[in-house]
Amino acid sequence: MAKLIVRKEKLDSEVAYSYNGSSYSVKLSEATQEQLRILDEIGVDVFEKPEKNDKSVKV
Amino acid sequence: MKKLIYYLGVIIGSVMLAGMIFPELFLPAGITGAFALAIFTQTCAKNVSGASKVFIAEKSVATAFTITSGEISAVTGTTPFMRVDAMQDSVSWQELGELVGLNNWKITNTVEFDIMPPETETNTFLQALIDGSPCGFFALIVDGNSRCWVVGHNATDIRERALRLGGQDHKTGKGLSEAEGNTIRITLTNECGGIALPLDDTLNAAVLAGTSTICKWS
Numbered sequence: 001m002a003k004l005i006v007r008k009e010k011l012d013s014e015v016a017y018s019y020n021g022s023s024y025s026v027k028l029s030e031a032t033q034e035q036l037r038i039l040d041e042i043g044v045d046v047f048e049k050p051e052k053n054d055k056s057v058k059v
Numbered sequence: 060m061k062k063l064i065y066y067l068g069v070i071i072g073s074v075m076l077a078g079m080i081f082p083e084l085f086l087p088a089g090i091t092g093a094f095a096l097a098i099f100t101q102t103c104a105k106n107v108s109g110a111s112k113v114f115i116a117e118k119s120v121a122t123a124f125t126i127t128s129g130e131i132s133a134v135t136g137t138t139p140f141m142r143v144d145a146m147q148d149s150v151s152w153q154e155l156g157e158l159v160g161l162n163n164w165k166i167t168n169t170v171e172f173d174i175m176p177p178e179t180e181t182n183t184f185l186q187a188l189i190d191g192s193p194c195g196f197f198a199l200i201v202d203g204n205s206r207c208w209v210v211g212h213n214a215t216d217i218r219e220r221a222l223r224l225g226g227q228d229h230k231t232g233k234g235l236s237e238a239e240g241n242t243i244r245i246t247l248t249n250e251c252g253g254i255a256l257p258l259d260d261t262l263n264a265a266v267l268a269g270t271s272t273i274c275k276w277s
Contacts, residue, residue, distance in 0.1 A: 010125070013132060016217045017123035023218035042122045044135045 002050065004036040010046040017042055107203030110150040113172050114140035114199035114274050115247070117191045118221045121273075124212055130259035131209055138275040140199045143184075146242060149173035152200045152210055154255060166254060168210050170198045170222065170247040177229060177241055188224045188245065195221025198247055199258075199266070199274070207258040207266050215253030222247040 006028045014027045019038050026035050028046060040047060121139035125132050134140070150172040159165045174181055188196075197211035211222040225248035232240015258266065265271035 010127075013125050013127040015123050015125050016212060016214075017135070018118065018218055023216075025214075025217045039123065042135055044123050044125065045133065046125065 005048040006046050109203040110200050112201035113143050113150045116140045116197045118195040131256050132259045134273040140274040145172035166251050168249050173242040173244050175242040192224040207263045208255050210255045213253030216251045220249050220251040222249045
């Protein structure tokens, strides 16, 4: 699974979100990959877009 | 030896000075020193009372808020904030803070607006508010200074104390001389521990221009 990278200009931000019926707040500079995956799943738009010409092969 | 003491003094002095200027650098994670009392500078600008627009989002649809420097810079969700065509000069938002006991700070938000006329469409809107109230709402208020505020979310409770439908009041009135006859006053309210946050300038401008994707316009 590709590593999620927060865009530089968003590193100072924090995100308040609901997940599984509870509310959480996370500083993007301190977020774990697990937390970032939840944000990505919710649709929070703070991540670097993957390179279009990425030719890496997934094994 | 003297030089060593001199340089050590300079280093310690610099660190202390940095600590006084930027206390956040020396605080453990999770504790913020950002709210130390500082000077408040008043902007020399016109101040306009009142609120002009209200938008309402269901908590389950506005799934996340991105906060940058104390302002909301993004809202996640599929056009979560629904435009509400409230009557002119009927929209108001009150954020009332009060001390409870010695140390607790409670803030009561009250968002009010009038809609009309009583019709099937107003019933549908009211029923949606009644049905959505148990989960809660966020309100986007455009105040008289053209500043947009999200009410129902705050940095203290995050998203746990959203707005609920506090009341609906419909009276026919007794005749033509009653201006408020046959209007429906809707009240959204909550009690929470933190102050509401404004939208950042970019998002604010997009809402004012009617182009923001966080609002459903039509």
